[in-house]
Amino acid sequence: MPPAAAAAPHHIAIVMDGNGRWARQRFLPRLAGHAQGVDSLRRCVRACVARGVGVLTVFAFSSENWNRPQDEVSGLMGLLAKALAREVPELSRDGVCVRFVGEKAGLSGNVRKGLEQAESLTAGNTRLVLNVCFNYGGRWDITQAAARLAARGEPITEASLHAAMGLAHVPDPDLVIRTGGEMRISNFLLWQAAYSEFFFSDRLWPDFDEAALDEAIASFRARERRFGRTSEQVQQQQPAPERQTEPLRA
Ligand code: FPP
Numbered sequence: 001m002p003p004a005a006a007a008a009p010h011h012i013a014i015v016m017d018g019n020g021r022w023a024r025q026r027f028l029p030r031l032a033g034h035a036q037g038v039d040s041l042r043r044c045v046r047a048c049v050a051r052g053v054g055v056l057t058v059f060a061f062s063s064e065n066w067n068r069p070q071d072e073v074s075g076l077m078g079l080l081a082k083a084l085a086r087e088v089p090e091l092s093r094d095g096v097c098v099r100f101v102g103e104k105a106g107l108s109g110n111v112r113k114g115l116e117q118a119e120s121l122t123a124g125n126t127r128l129v130l131n132v133c134f135n136y137g138g139r140w141d142i143t144q145a146a147a148r149l150a151a152r153g154e155p156i157t158e159a160s161l162h163a164a165m166g167l168a169h170v171p172d173p174d175l176v177i178r179t180g181g182e183m184r185i186s187n188f189l190l191w192q193a194a195y196s197e198f199f200f201s202d203r204l205w206p207d208f209d210e211a212a213l214d215e216a217i218a219s220f221r222a223r224e225r226r227f228g229r230t231s232e233q234v235q236q237q238q239p240a241p242e243r244q245t246e247p248l249r250a
Contacts, residue, residue: 009174009220011055012048013196015188016041017180018204031075036206038083047210048128049094051217055129055170059188063103063137077111080134084114088121095127101166102136103144129170138190141166167192175220179205179212197223 016037023033041058048056061076068076091098100115107115115134145164149156162168172192178184181202185193199216201208226234 007221008051008217009053009197011057011171011173011175012053012216013057013059013173013176013189013193014044015059015176015178015180015186016205016208017178017182019206021180022204022206030072031079033206034072034076034079038079038087040206040208041083042087043209044213045091045096045128045130046094047213049096051213053128055131055173057101057131057133057167057170057173057189059133059136059186061102061134061136062187063135063140064187066106077108081111081114084118088118091130092122092125095125096122097125097127097129098122099129099131099169100134101131101141102134103140104135107135131167131170133166133188136166137187138185139187142191161191165191172196175199175216177201177213177216179203179208195225195227197225 019033019037020030021033022036023030026032044058045056060080065076066073088098098118098121100119104112104115115132142161142165145161146156148164149160154160167189172194173189173196175198176185176189176193176196177199179201181200183200189196197220199219201212201216203212224231224234
């Protein structure tokens, strides 16, 4: 029997890869690819709103991206600050709640202020949560959560770790998309993607349009999500088991 059609994804997460190659193919500087990447992100946010997606999480700057050439790093910081100033009013009108996820230390006062203003301006919006992972790494997130629990002397459980991590305000991603043809996770959502479905697209991020998003969603809907159960159990609609919440150490 073919798998029952899954519901549409509530939470989509994206590794927006391929800006540099998009620019190189056009003999443009890499930063022109990132600028085009911002346009693609705007289009993607609108498409998600139109499709009733509840949460979109994007990987905009990783903990490891500091290793890029200095002009690219400062260019990306400038792009973020500009994009926030330009896009947030309209995002807010569209009902988008912007959340920053990542390590604030190391970011300039200007960038931090832009992120904080975007968060406070859009805090009451409920149509779509847009999580911008910036200066973010999955290892950093797990480590900072564990360190905070340890500092407070709290037991480390799946539930307490989850609650101390950057995406505690949203359910885990249903679908993780990576554009740009590479098939790796690159330190993105290491904890939260445990049971996500993955979709790898050969399109470069600036070329990832509504049709490409629909292709990813259609692929997701054709999957059978078992969460450790057998296919027969899923067909009989038995509930997924409770999460493990026993303390790993006191
Ligand atoms: C990876 O492409 C992309 C990034 C490191 C940055 C992603 C940023 C955006 C899409 C713009 C939106 C960002 C902000 C600041 C709001 P790559 O440069 O690794 O591409 P390549 O693999 O082709 O070199």
